[in-house]
Amino acid sequence: MLYWVFEALQLVIQLSKIIYLAIIGGTYYFIAKSCFSYIPGYYLSGIHRYTGLLGVGVGILLFLLTSFTDAGTVNAENVSQYLSAYPYDNIIFTDKECSTCKIPKPARSKHCGICGRCVARFDHHCGWMNNCIGERNTRYFLAFLLWHFLLCLYGTIAIGLVLAGRLKELRVVYILTVYYGIENSFYSLAPHVVQWLLGSYNTQILLMVFLAIVSLLLAGFFGYHANLCRTNTTTNETFKWQDYINWRRKLNEARASAAALKSSISGMSSESKLPESKWKAFFRRSPLEDAEVVVKNNVYDKGMFHNIWEVIYPLSTRRSFSQRKSKST
Ligand SMILES: [Zn+2]
Ligand SMILES: [Zn+2]
Numbered sequence: 001m002l003y004w005v006f007e008a009l010q011l012v013i014q015l016s017k018i019i020y021l022a023i024i025g026g027t028y029y030f031i032a033k034s035c036f037s038y039i040p041g042y043y044l045s046g047i048h049r050y051t052g053l054l055g056v057g058v059g060i061l062l063f064l065l066t067s068f069t070d071a072g073t074v075n076a077e078n079v080s081q082y083l084s085a086y087p088y089d090n091i092i093f094t095d096k097e098c099s100t101c102k103i104p105k106p107a108r109s110k111h112c113g114i115c116g117r118c119v120a121r122f123d124h125h126c127g128w129m130n131n132c133i134g135e136r137n138t139r140y141f142l143a144f145l146l147w148h149f150l151l152c153l154y155g156t157i158a159i160g161l162v163l164a165g166r167l168k169e170l171r172v173v174y175i176l177t178v179y180y181g182i183e184n185s186f187y188s189l190a191p192h193v194v195q196w197l198l199g200s201y202n203t204q205i206l207l208m209v210f211l212a213i214v215s216l217l218l219a220g221f222f223g224y225h226a227n228l229c230r231t232n233t234t235t236n237e238t239f240k241w242q243d244y245i246n247w248r249r250k251l252n253e254a255r256a257s258a259a260a261l262k263s264s265i266s267g268m269s270s271e272s273k274l275p276e277s278k279w280k281a282f283f284r285r286s287p288l289e290d291a292e293v294v295v296k297n298n299v300y301d302k303g304m305f306h307n308i309w310e311v312i313y314p315l316s317t318r319r320s321f322s323q324r325k326s327k328s329t
Helices: 002-038 048-068 079-085 138-169 172-178 186-200 202-230 235-269 278-283 304-312 324-328
Strands: 110-112 117-119 124-126 131-133
Touching (some): 002 048, 002 138, 002 202, 048 131, 079 324, 138 202, 138 304, 172 186, 186 202
Antiparallel strands (some): 110 117, 124 131
16 A cells, blocks of 8 residues: 555656646647737747747756756765865754764755755755755756746736737727727727737737746745845755744743743742832833844855855865865865
Protein backbone atom coordinates (compact mmCIF):
# COMPACT_ATOMS: atom_id res chain seq x y z
CA MET A 1 0.00 0.00 0.00
CA LEU A 2 2.71 2.42 1.07
CA TYR A 3 4.65 1.48 -2.05
CA TRP A 4 1.75 2.50 -4.27
CA VAL A 5 1.36 5.79 -2.43
CA PHE A 6 5.07 6.42 -2.96
CA GLU A 7 4.81 5.50 -6.64
CA ALA A 8 1.81 7.78 -7.11
CA LEU A 9 3.68 10.59 -5.37
CA GLN A 10 6.65 10.09 -7.69
CA LEU A 11 4.33 10.24 -10.69
CA VAL A 12 2.78 13.49 -9.47
CA ILE A 13 6.27 14.91 -8.96
CA GLN A 14 7.21 13.96 -12.51
CA LEU A 15 3.94 15.41 -13.80
CA SER A 16 4.72 18.78 -12.24
CA LYS A 17 7.19 19.47 -15.04
CA ILE A 18 4.58 18.60 -17.61
CA ILE A 19 2.07 20.93 -15.92
CA TYR A 20 4.29 23.95 -16.57
CA LEU A 21 4.89 22.91 -20.19
CA ALA A 22 1.16 22.29 -20.66
CA ILE A 23 0.25 25.72 -19.29
CA ILE A 24 2.81 27.69 -21.31
CA GLY A 25 2.23 25.59 -24.45
CA GLY A 26 -1.54 25.77 -24.12
CA THR A 27 -1.55 29.53 -23.54
CA TYR A 28 0.74 30.09 -26.52
CA TYR A 29 -1.46 27.83 -28.68
CA PHE A 30 -4.67 29.68 -27.78
CA ILE A 31 -3.05 33.09 -28.30
CA ALA A 32 -1.64 32.02 -31.69
CA LYS A 33 -5.01 30.57 -32.73
CA SER A 34 -7.10 33.55 -31.66
CA CYS A 35 -4.76 36.50 -32.32
CA PHE A 36 -2.21 35.68 -35.00
CA SER A 37 -4.71 36.20 -37.81
CA TYR A 38 -4.86 39.87 -36.73
CA ILE A 39 -1.07 40.29 -36.69
CA PRO A 40 0.20 42.42 -38.39
CA GLY A 41 -2.56 44.80 -37.43
CA TYR A 42 -3.19 48.48 -36.88
CA TYR A 43 -0.92 48.70 -33.80
CA LEU A 44 1.25 45.59 -34.02
CA SER A 45 3.77 44.77 -36.74
CA GLY A 46 4.38 41.25 -38.07
CA ILE A 47 7.45 40.79 -35.88
CA HIS A 48 5.22 40.05 -32.87
CA ARG A 49 4.37 36.67 -34.39
CA TYR A 50 7.99 35.69 -33.76
CA THR A 51 8.85 37.59 -30.58
CA GLY A 52 6.10 35.70 -28.73
CA LEU A 53 7.57 32.36 -29.79
CA LEU A 54 11.05 33.54 -28.86
CA GLY A 55 9.75 34.64 -25.44
CA VAL A 56 8.19 31.23 -24.82
CA GLY A 57 11.41 29.52 -25.99
CA VAL A 58 13.55 31.50 -23.54
CA GLY A 59 10.97 30.80 -20.81
CA ILE A 60 11.19 27.03 -21.37
CA LEU A 61 14.99 27.27 -21.44
CA LEU A 62 15.01 29.05 -18.06
CA PHE A 63 12.60 26.44 -16.72
CA LEU A 64 14.87 23.59 -17.82
CA LEU A 65 17.95 25.41 -16.49
CA THR A 66 16.35 25.86 -13.06
CA SER A 67 14.93 22.38 -12.85
CA PHE A 68 18.00 20.46 -14.08
CA THR A 69 20.78 22.52 -12.50
CA ASP A 70 22.26 21.14 -9.31
CA ALA A 71 20.83 23.33 -6.55
CA GLY A 72 24.09 22.99 -4.57
CA THR A 73 24.36 19.42 -3.29
CA VAL A 74 26.49 19.10 -0.18
CA ASN A 75 28.44 15.83 -0.11
CA ALA A 76 31.49 14.37 1.60
CA GLU A 77 33.80 15.87 -1.04
CA ASN A 78 32.70 19.49 -0.78
CA VAL A 79 31.35 19.71 2.76
CA SER A 80 34.54 21.22 4.22
CA GLN A 81 34.50 23.99 1.60
CA TYR A 82 30.86 24.70 2.30
CA LEU A 83 31.51 24.74 6.06
CA SER A 84 34.22 27.31 5.50
CA ALA A 85 32.18 29.39 3.02
CA TYR A 86 29.12 29.52 5.27
CA PRO A 87 30.14 29.85 8.93
CA TYR A 88 27.62 29.17 11.70
CA ASP A 89 25.93 32.24 13.14
CA ASN A 90 25.08 30.24 16.30
CA ILE A 91 21.64 31.82 16.29
CA ILE A 92 19.59 29.98 13.70
CA PHE A 93 22.43 27.73 12.50
CA THR A 94 24.54 25.68 14.86
CA ASP A 95 27.02 22.88 14.35
CA LYS A 96 24.87 19.84 13.47
CA GLU A 97 25.11 16.69 11.45
CA CYS A 98 22.64 15.52 8.80
CA SER A 99 21.17 12.30 10.16
CA THR A 100 20.57 10.96 6.62
CA CYS A 101 23.75 12.03 4.79
CA LYS A 102 25.95 11.51 7.89
CA ILE A 103 27.97 14.64 7.11
CA PRO A 104 28.13 17.98 8.96
CA LYS A 105 25.38 20.39 8.00
CA PRO A 106 26.91 23.68 6.77
CA ALA A 107 25.10 26.84 7.89
CA ARG A 108 22.22 27.83 5.58
CA SER A 109 21.89 24.27 4.21
CA LYS A 110 18.98 21.89 4.68
CA HIS A 111 18.33 18.27 3.92
CA CYS A 112 15.56 17.98 1.31
CA GLY A 113 13.47 14.89 1.92
CA ILE A 114 12.11 14.87 -1.64
CA CYS A 115 15.48 15.19 -3.38
CA GLY A 116 17.15 13.06 -0.68
CA ARG A 117 20.22 15.27 -0.28
CA CYS A 118 21.58 18.22 1.63
CA VAL A 119 21.35 21.48 -0.31
CA ALA A 120 23.58 24.51 0.32
CA ARG A 121 21.90 27.89 0.94
CA PHE A 122 18.59 26.03 0.76
CA ASP A 123 15.67 28.26 -0.22
CA HIS A 124 12.78 25.85 -0.83
CA HIS A 125 11.87 22.72 -2.75
CA CYS A 126 9.99 23.86 -5.83
CA GLY A 127 7.18 21.50 -6.81
CA TRP A 128 6.80 23.02 -10.28
CA MET A 129 10.46 22.50 -11.09
CA ASN A 130 10.73 19.23 -9.14
CA ASN A 131 14.05 20.54 -7.86
CA CYS A 132 15.38 22.37 -4.86
CA ILE A 133 16.09 26.07 -5.15
CA GLY A 134 19.46 26.51 -3.52
CA GLU A 135 22.86 28.12 -3.71
CA ARG A 136 23.58 27.38 -7.36
CA ASN A 137 20.20 27.85 -9.03
CA THR A 138 18.53 30.72 -7.17
CA ARG A 139 19.81 32.98 -9.99
CA TYR A 140 18.02 30.90 -12.65
CA PHE A 141 14.89 30.74 -10.52
CA LEU A 142 14.81 34.54 -10.20
CA ALA A 143 15.45 34.94 -13.91
CA PHE A 144 12.60 32.47 -14.55
CA LEU A 145 10.18 34.50 -12.41
CA LEU A 146 11.20 37.84 -13.92
CA TRP A 147 11.08 36.53 -17.47
CA HIS A 148 7.62 34.98 -17.07
CA PHE A 149 6.32 38.15 -15.44
CA LEU A 150 7.55 40.18 -18.43
CA LEU A 151 6.23 37.57 -20.87
CA CYS A 152 2.74 37.66 -19.33
CA LEU A 153 2.80 41.46 -19.29
CA TYR A 154 3.86 41.48 -22.93
CA GLY A 155 1.04 39.06 -23.79
CA THR A 156 -1.54 41.17 -21.95
CA ILE A 157 -0.46 44.36 -23.75
CA ALA A 158 -0.16 42.65 -27.14
CA ILE A 159 -3.68 41.18 -26.97
CA GLY A 160 -4.94 44.60 -25.82
CA LEU A 161 -3.33 46.16 -28.86
CA VAL A 162 -4.81 43.48 -31.15
CA LEU A 163 -8.28 44.34 -29.83
CA ALA A 164 -7.64 48.08 -30.04
CA GLY A 165 -6.47 47.51 -33.61
CA ARG A 166 -9.69 45.63 -34.44
CA LEU A 167 -11.71 48.56 -33.08
CA LYS A 168 -9.79 50.89 -35.34
CA GLU A 169 -9.84 48.66 -38.44
CA LEU A 170 -13.55 47.91 -38.21
CA ARG A 171 -14.29 51.59 -37.50
CA VAL A 172 -16.45 50.57 -34.54
CA VAL A 173 -16.56 54.07 -33.04
CA TYR A 174 -17.54 55.55 -36.39
CA ILE A 175 -20.34 53.00 -36.86
CA LEU A 176 -21.64 53.47 -33.31
CA THR A 177 -21.73 57.26 -33.55
CA VAL A 178 -22.86 57.70 -37.14
CA TYR A 179 -25.19 54.72 -37.67
CA TYR A 180 -26.44 54.18 -34.15
CA GLY A 181 -26.43 57.85 -33.15
CA ILE A 182 -24.51 57.27 -29.90
CA GLU A 183 -22.93 60.37 -28.44
CA ASN A 184 -19.22 60.62 -29.22
CA SER A 185 -17.92 60.64 -25.63
CA PHE A 186 -15.95 58.07 -23.68
CA TYR A 187 -18.70 57.41 -21.12
CA SER A 188 -21.48 56.82 -23.62
CA LEU A 189 -19.32 54.79 -26.04
CA ALA A 190 -17.44 52.61 -23.49
CA PRO A 191 -20.35 50.25 -22.58
CA HIS A 192 -21.14 49.62 -26.25
CA VAL A 193 -17.52 49.01 -27.13
CA VAL A 194 -17.09 46.61 -24.19
CA GLN A 195 -20.26 44.77 -25.20
CA TRP A 196 -19.02 44.49 -28.76
CA LEU A 197 -15.61 43.20 -27.62
CA LEU A 198 -17.17 40.63 -25.26
CA GLY A 199 -19.48 39.45 -28.00
CA SER A 200 -16.91 39.15 -30.77
CA TYR A 201 -13.61 38.52 -28.98
CA ASN A 202 -14.40 36.64 -25.76
CA THR A 203 -11.49 34.19 -26.17
CA GLN A 204 -9.00 37.04 -26.48
CA ILE A 205 -10.51 38.89 -23.49
CA LEU A 206 -10.36 35.72 -21.40
CA LEU A 207 -6.70 35.21 -22.33
CA MET A 208 -5.94 38.83 -21.52
CA VAL A 209 -7.53 38.59 -18.06
CA PHE A 210 -5.72 35.29 -17.41
CA LEU A 211 -2.34 36.75 -18.40
CA ALA A 212 -2.94 39.91 -16.36
CA ILE A 213 -3.71 37.88 -13.23
CA VAL A 214 -0.71 35.58 -13.73
CA SER A 215 1.62 38.54 -14.35
CA LEU A 216 0.45 40.17 -11.11
CA LEU A 217 1.06 36.95 -9.17
CA LEU A 218 4.50 36.59 -10.73
CA ALA A 219 5.35 40.22 -9.96
CA GLY A 220 4.51 39.61 -6.31
CA PHE A 221 6.49 36.38 -6.20
CA PHE A 222 9.49 37.93 -7.94
CA GLY A 223 9.36 40.98 -5.64
CA TYR A 224 9.33 38.73 -2.59
CA HIS A 225 12.34 36.70 -3.74
CA ALA A 226 14.26 39.73 -5.02
CA ASN A 227 13.85 41.33 -1.62
CA LEU A 228 15.14 38.16 0.06
CA CYS A 229 18.20 38.26 -2.21
CA ARG A 230 18.74 41.93 -1.40
CA THR A 231 18.98 41.06 2.30
CA ASN A 232 20.77 37.72 1.74
CA THR A 233 18.03 35.67 3.36
CA THR A 234 16.42 32.47 2.11
CA THR A 235 12.77 31.45 2.39
CA ASN A 236 13.88 28.71 4.78
CA GLU A 237 15.67 31.30 6.93
CA THR A 238 12.62 33.57 7.13
CA PHE A 239 10.80 30.68 8.86
CA LYS A 240 13.76 30.07 11.14
CA TRP A 241 13.96 33.76 12.07
CA GLN A 242 10.24 33.82 12.78
CA ASP A 243 10.58 30.81 15.08
CA TYR A 244 13.62 32.32 16.78
CA ILE A 245 11.95 35.72 17.32
CA ASN A 246 8.78 34.09 18.69
CA TRP A 247 10.84 31.91 21.03
CA ARG A 248 12.87 34.90 22.29
CA ARG A 249 9.74 36.97 22.77
CA LYS A 250 8.10 34.25 24.86
CA LEU A 251 11.30 33.86 26.87
CA ASN A 252 11.48 37.60 27.55
CA GLU A 253 7.83 37.75 28.50
CA ALA A 254 8.28 34.86 30.89
CA ARG A 255 11.30 36.60 32.44
CA ALA A 256 9.43 39.89 32.71
CA SER A 257 6.37 38.32 34.31
CA ALA A 258 8.61 36.45 36.76
CA ALA A 259 10.23 39.78 37.67
CA ALA A 260 6.79 41.37 38.06
CA LEU A 261 5.68 38.57 40.37
CA LYS A 262 8.84 38.98 42.42
CA SER A 263 8.34 42.74 42.79
CA SER A 264 4.66 42.33 43.72
CA ILE A 265 5.61 39.83 46.42
CA SER A 266 8.21 42.21 47.82
CA GLY A 267 5.58 45.00 47.50
CA MET A 268 3.11 43.01 49.59
CA SER A 269 5.58 42.69 52.43
CA SER A 270 6.00 46.48 52.56
CA GLU A 271 2.25 47.21 52.20
CA SER A 272 2.27 49.10 55.46
CA LYS A 273 4.06 51.93 53.61
CA LEU A 274 2.23 54.62 51.59
CA PRO A 275 -0.18 53.08 49.04
CA GLU A 276 0.67 53.89 45.40
CA SER A 277 -1.67 56.48 43.87
CA LYS A 278 -4.05 55.28 41.15
CA TRP A 279 -2.55 57.72 38.63
CA LYS A 280 0.96 56.65 39.36
CA ALA A 281 -0.01 53.04 38.93
CA PHE A 282 -1.71 53.85 35.65
CA PHE A 283 1.35 55.51 34.15
CA ARG A 284 3.83 53.00 35.49
CA ARG A 285 5.24 50.94 32.64
CA SER A 286 4.27 47.33 32.75
CA PRO A 287 7.25 45.01 33.16
CA LEU A 288 6.14 43.33 29.91
CA GLU A 289 6.83 46.54 27.98
CA ASP A 290 10.31 46.65 29.34
CA ALA A 291 11.06 43.28 27.76
CA GLU A 292 14.05 43.45 25.46
CA VAL A 293 13.15 43.95 21.79
CA VAL A 294 14.26 40.94 19.73
CA VAL A 295 15.90 41.90 16.46
CA LYS A 296 16.98 39.81 13.50
CA ASN A 297 20.74 39.84 13.29
CA ASN A 298 21.57 38.34 9.92
CA VAL A 299 25.33 37.86 9.76
CA TYR A 300 25.10 36.78 6.10
CA ASP A 301 23.78 40.22 5.05
CA LYS A 302 26.83 42.03 3.70
CA GLY A 303 25.11 44.88 1.91
CA MET A 304 22.80 44.95 -1.10
CA PHE A 305 25.37 44.79 -3.92
CA HIS A 306 27.42 42.09 -2.25
CA ASN A 307 24.26 40.06 -1.56
CA ILE A 308 22.98 40.30 -5.12
CA TRP A 309 26.42 39.45 -6.48
CA GLU A 310 26.48 36.36 -4.27
CA VAL A 311 23.24 35.15 -5.89
CA ILE A 312 24.46 35.86 -9.43
CA TYR A 313 27.90 34.41 -8.80
CA PRO A 314 27.48 31.70 -6.09
CA LEU A 315 30.35 31.11 -3.68
CA SER A 316 30.80 27.47 -4.73
CA THR A 317 31.32 28.45 -8.39
CA ARG A 318 34.18 30.79 -7.49
CA ARG A 319 37.80 29.85 -7.80
CA SER A 320 38.39 30.74 -4.14
CA PHE A 321 35.94 28.00 -3.11
CA SER A 322 38.23 25.09 -3.93
CA GLN A 323 41.05 26.73 -1.99
CA ARG A 324 38.95 26.88 1.13
CA LYS A 325 39.55 23.24 2.02
CA SER A 326 43.14 23.74 3.12
CA LYS A 327 42.18 26.67 5.29
CA SER A 328 39.46 24.82 7.15
CA THR A 329 41.31 21.54 7.65
ZN1 LIG B 1 21.32 15.48 4.25
ZN1 LIG C 1 14.36 19.23 -3.02
